[in-house]
Amino acid sequence: MTNAESFEAFVRRYQDMVFATAVRLLGNPADAEDAAQTVFLRAFERYAQLAGNPAAGGWLKTTARNVSLNHLSRYRARWRFFSEMDADRETGERYEDGLESQVSRAIEPLDDLDRRHRLEQAIHRLPDAQRVPLVLFHFEELGYDEIARVLGVSLAKVKTDIHRARQALRRVLTDDDAR
């Protein structure tokens, strides 16, 4: 097997895991595909150490997480400002209402899609500030403290954002159950 064939097999083996990490953090398949490509190019530069290494999966997952967070950090401050302009200052609930209506609109013509697909879509539609800590907690299995450190925000904000994200997802699930 040539080096290219070996690397192709390596990509086939890990591409779903890398893409899943990126798409859940970024909430956008196109950006996630770019991030996954960047991850595999970095892996190719270190392929001599990664090939056949049992730690390769962990390295790829960590790199996918870091590449995705770096991608988001370029836009985080700008996003945070404009998203807050849109939010209801009194209750802070308008975003979730908007999400619910967006998800409901998305669900209406897609009755045949299953509940898990709708939940995955709802995760993608969460704002970055809620989706990222939620994904880091539930899929990347980081603790609240570590999430706060990685994102450079306060522990209280991490807990609040994750709570809001869970509430938004629960509304989607409740709505789903009521259908």
Place this chain on the structure above:
Amino acid sequence: MTPDNESELERIVAAELRQLPLPRAPETLLPRVMQAVEAAGERAWYAGPWLTWPVAAQLASIAIVAVLAYAGWRVPHAPPSVVAAMSTARVLWEALIQPLLPYLVAVMVLMGLACVVFGAALNYVLLERVEQRR
């Protein structure tokens, strides 16, 4: 929401999220990666990041930079043109720049401080205030 309700919400959401299948990579990803890898392979080794160079090339590059730095520091007999240029530069330095140097440094420091203050104020007004409203 009470802590009990919060932990219940966490449990419910975690249980639902655990059931989600792993999103599958699009079929376009593998060809894209292999194409990019092929392009990277065709690129000369020295066009890549220094950290990816072969060890021998890294050592050689360090040695060359060290020799050049030493040669620049200990030029034994500079040609007359170099000496003349250096003399001109020295005259310009002593006549024009050196007397004003303390003021230039002060202005640069003050401008730096002004930038820091302006940046901090902008960060507070645009970002932290909206953060606190959340």
